[in-house]
Amino acid sequence: MSNPPGATPLIQLRGITKVYGEGATAFQALKGVDLDIHQGEFVAIMGPSGSGKSTAMNALGLLDTPSSGQYLFQGVHVESLSRDERARVRRRYFGFVFQGFNLLARTSAQENVELPLVYRGEPAAKRRQMAAGALEAVGLKGWEHHTPGELSGGQQQRVAIARAIVTEPAVLLADEPTGNLDTKRSEEIMELLWRLNVEQGITVLMVTHEPDMAAYASRLVRFVDGVVANDAPNANRARPQAPAVQEAD
Template identity: 80%
Template structure:
C-alpha cells in the first residue's frame, strides 16, 4: 500500500428506493475504502444493505447521494456507456446461481465477456483456456454445465469472471448453492486468485466459515457499516490442504 488513492472509496453513500410514504432507505451513509489486493468479506443480516452496497460497487446500481470513486475517478460523473465500460474492463462478477448458458460449453461460457469486447477468436480461445486452467478445469473445456458438478459450474463462472483480467472480483454468496466440501474448494480458489494473482476480491456471504478466508470483514447493519475488522489469520491453502486430502 503506497498511501496513495485507494482502489475504491465510498463516502456518504445513501440509496433510497421508491418515493414518498413507500420510500425505503437501503443505505444510510456508507463510508468504505478498499485497497488494491484486499480480500473483503461483506456480512450482515438480510435487509442490512450489503447487497445494495455490492450492486453500487459493481456499478449495477447508482447511489442516491454520496460519492463513489474507482481509482480516483468519480463514478457518478460517468455516463451509462462509460459505467458499462468500467464494468467490462475492471470488474468480474460471480453469483450464487452460476448463471451459465445451459447448452453451451465451458469454453464458450468463459469466452462470453471477450465476445462483448470484440476480441478476435484466437485470443478469446487462448484466454478462456488459460482461465479454465487457472481454476483447475483444464481438459473440461468442451463439457456443458449439465455435465459438470455444482462446484465445477462455479469454477466455470469464476473463470468467466477472471478471463478479462479484472482488477476486482465481486462474488455474491459464491458458495450458497454448494455443499461444505465444494464450498471450501471454491474459497481456496478465491484465496489463490487474491493471493497469487493480486485480484481484489469483494464477497458477500452470511457464512462465517467462508468469511474466515478474507483478510478483512465488513459488517452491515441497518444500512450502515457497523464494523470493519482485519482478519489477522485468513484461512488459506496451508491451513485447509490437509482437510481435503482423500475426500
C-alpha cells in the same frame, strides 16, 4: 496483500445512500456508507438480511447507481458517469460471480468463459486462448467442451469464476459464491478465491452470510441497518489446506 501507508484506495465510497421508491413508501437501503478498498484486499461483506450488504455490492460493481454520495474508482468519480460509461468501466475492470452460476445451459465451458471477450470484441483465436488459460487457472483443464449439465456444482462455479477472471479484472465481486454448494465444494471455491487474491493480486469483494467462508478474507466489513457497523482486519485468516484446489467430482 498489504498496502503502503498513505496509498490511494482503489475504491472510495463517501456518504453513499440508496433510496428505493418515493414518499411514504420510500425505503433507504444505504444510509451514508463510507468505505475504502485497497488494491489486493480480500474483503468479506457480511450482515443480516436487509442490512444493505447486497445493495452496497451492487453499487460497488456499478450495477446500480447511488442516490447520493461519491464513488471514486482509481480516483475517478464514477457516480457521475453515464450508463454507457459505467458499462465500459464495468467490462474493463470488474468480474462477477453469482450464487446461481448464471451459465448458458447448452453452451460449453469454453464458450461460457469466452462470452465477456465476445462483448469486448476480441478476435476468436485470442478468445479461445484466453478462455483456455482461465479454465486451467481454476483447475478445469480438459473440461473445456463439457456443458454445465455435465459438470458438478463446484465445477460450474469454477467455470463462472473463470468467466469472471478471463478479462483480467482489477476487482472480482462474488455474491454468495458458495450458497448453492455443499461444504466440501464451498471450501474448494474459497481456496480458489484465496489463491486468486494472494497469488495473482486480484482484489476480491465477497458478500456472504457464512462465517466459515468469510474466514478466508483478509478483512471483514459488517453492515447493519444500511451502514457499516464494523470494519476490521481478519487476524485469523484461513488458508488452503491443500497445495492447490482439487478437482470437483
